[in-house]
Amino acid sequence: MDMAVVELSRLQFALTAMYHFLFVPLTLGLSFMLVIMESIYVITDREIWRTITRFWAKLFGINFVLGVATGLTMEFQFGTNWAYYSHYVGDIFGAPLAIEGLMAFFLEATFVGLMFFGWDKLSKRAHLLVTFMVALGSNLSALWILIANGWMQNPVGATFNTDTMRMEVTDFYAVLFNPVAQAKFVHTVSAGYVTASVFVLGVSAWYLLRGRFTALAKRSMTVAAAFGLASSLSVVVLGDESGYALTDHQKMKLAAIEAMWETEPAPAGLTLFGIPSMKDRETSYEVKLPYALGLISTRSLSGEVTGIHELVLHAEERIRRGIIAYDALERLKVDHNDLTARATFEQHRADLGHALLLKRQVADPRTATDQQILTAAWDNVPNVPVTFWLFRFMAGLGFFFIGFFALAFVFATQRRFNVRWFLRTAVLIIPLPWIAAEMGWVLAEYGRQPWAIEGVLPTFLGTSSLTVGQLWTTIIGFTLLYGGLAIIEIRLMLASIRKGPEIPSTGSGAGTPSPSGSGYAPIPAE
Structure with a gap:
């Protein structure tokens, strides 16, 4: 196989996925x-909250359109760039994507128009319901996507069918309530809430620094501070739940994140700092927090966290058992009624995917040498320094956001909206949650390599029959297209922020709309 095609296919999907994920959070x-802002408007009947909601809804709309456009392109790649992957696991992977399109996406698309154009046609409560349905649709969309992705990380509720030679669903309930998918969903949406809170707080701080639209800015900052504090705490707590899920379902990813080469006596310590080396297969200058990793990952003082070397030995054993399953499967292809081969396959079917790792080195895994088997076992180890540092930067930002929002909440409750160093900081850190989110996404996907489906299908076997030239052409095309869309998005967002909110002009301020509803004036300071 041409590994250049594999790596370029991975690069293209990574670029489009990471670009799409700029809009999702x-x-x-x-x-x-x-929903929160409009609920306050419905409860208080104060016109300024209607103005606030409509202003942020305009920015939401610009972002929403780009998110939909880039998401569709990413889904098409499963057919264009990952054809064998789609054939092999499409029975399982396709179901959540189809439900996402039929239920969540249509729910969003149906109500988003009513949200933007129904302000003067719907009652306050009816419009609030519409806004809630848009929010629900957006989050349901993320749920179904993460159910699909969670299955890639922990392929439950499915089995290999020797008649069709592909993976098929056996228990959709297990797919739906996959613990890895559930942990990923709550962690991902909480990160999205943090991103939005930082964005709203940062834009509000920019207005306050310039003395513009201060009534909107102060109220928006108060909402963002409270929502952001709750969300940032949720991210850290639910990140702990994700670590617990790794202990049961992705032991190698957890060991790589911690650069834990050897199994330690329970409870293992959490490495705060170290310099891991793939060449030497050790971590130098370690600074550890005693017991912390054991408590986080096993919820006990006696649970063991397995090290990389031991996991490699376990992978080698699974590869050898997988070769037996592969041999039995080849015999079943010749004679489907071979009961001996079927019994052998059923005994070792769980390890079939590990034998497929050998196809990177030999066409027939049954002919692999001991050295090739050992090499394939070490292929199970992702790039340890990359996963190690990605996690620490991401976690560090997570704890930073807790402190930042706690301070913002204190200032907001004390009505201290003139602390200029804090306002400047709020503007400067606007990009940080996007950086943290992208780090988290790369960590989740890069950390499970070499698997497209953990323990089932190696990534290098999932590609389409494409050429290097075709892939470079599409990569360049997508880069140019998405670069242009990024410029348009940024210009539209900045233009909307500079223009600020619009309210019906009145003679007495922000309280009552003009009789015609057509006049507009800048929102007053208070």
């Missing part, structure tokens, strides 16, 4: 912040 978080 803001959509997830801003949608529910709109």
Whole structure:
């Protein structure tokens, strides 16, 4: 096989997925912040909250459109660039994607128009319901996507069918309530809520620094501070739940994140700092927090966290058992009624995927040498320094956001909206939650390599029959297209922020709309 095709296919999907994920977190978080703001408007009947909701809804709409456009492109790649992957696991993977399109996406698309154009046609409560349905649709969309992705990380509720030679669903309930998918969903949406909170707080701080639209800015900052504090705490707590899920389902990813080469006596310590080396297969200059990793990953003082070397030995054993399953499967292809081969396959079917790792080195895994088997076992180890540092930067940002929002909440409750160093900081850190989210996404996907489906299908076997030239052409095309869309998105967002909110002009301020509803004036300071 041509590994250049594999790596370029991975690069293209990574670029499109990471670009799409620039829009997803803001959509997830801003949608529910709109619900909060509009709920305050419905409860208080104060016109300024209607103005606030409509202003942030305009920014939500710009982001929403780009998110939909880039998401569709990414889904098409499963057919164009990952054809064998789609054939092999499409029975399972396709179901959540189809439900996402039929239920969540249509739910969003149906109500988003009513949200933007129904302000003067619906009652206050009816419009609030519409806004809630948009937020629900956005988050349901994320749920079904993460159910699909969670299955890739922990392929439950499915089995290999020797008649069709592909994976098929046996228990959709298990797929739906996959513990890895559930942990990923709550962690991802909480990160989206943090992203939206930082965005709203940062834009509000920018207005306050310039003395513009201060009534909107102060109220928006108060909502963002409270919502952001709750969300940032949720991210850290639910990140702990994700670590617990790794202990049971992705032991190698957890060991790589911690650069834990050897199994330690329970409870293992958490490495705060170290310099891991793939060449030397050790971590130098370690600084550890005693017992912390054992408590986080096993919820006990006696649970063991397995090290990389021991996991490699376990992988080698599974590869050898997988070769037996592969041999039995080849015999079943010749004679489907071979009962001996079927019994042998059923005994070792769980390890079939590990034998497929050998196809990177030999066409027939049954001919692999001991050295090739050992090499394939070490292929199970992702790039340890990359996963190690990605996690620490991401976790560090997570704890930073807790402190930042706690301070923002204190200032907001004390009505201290003139602390200029804090306002400047709020503007400067706007990009940070996007950086943390992208780090988290790369960590989740890069950390499970070499698997497209953990323990089932190696990534290098899932590609389509494409050429290097075709892949470079599409990569360049997508880069240019998405670069242009990024410029348009940023210009539209900045233009909307500079223009600020619009309210019906009145003679007495922000309280009552003009009789015609057509006049507009800048929102007053208070």
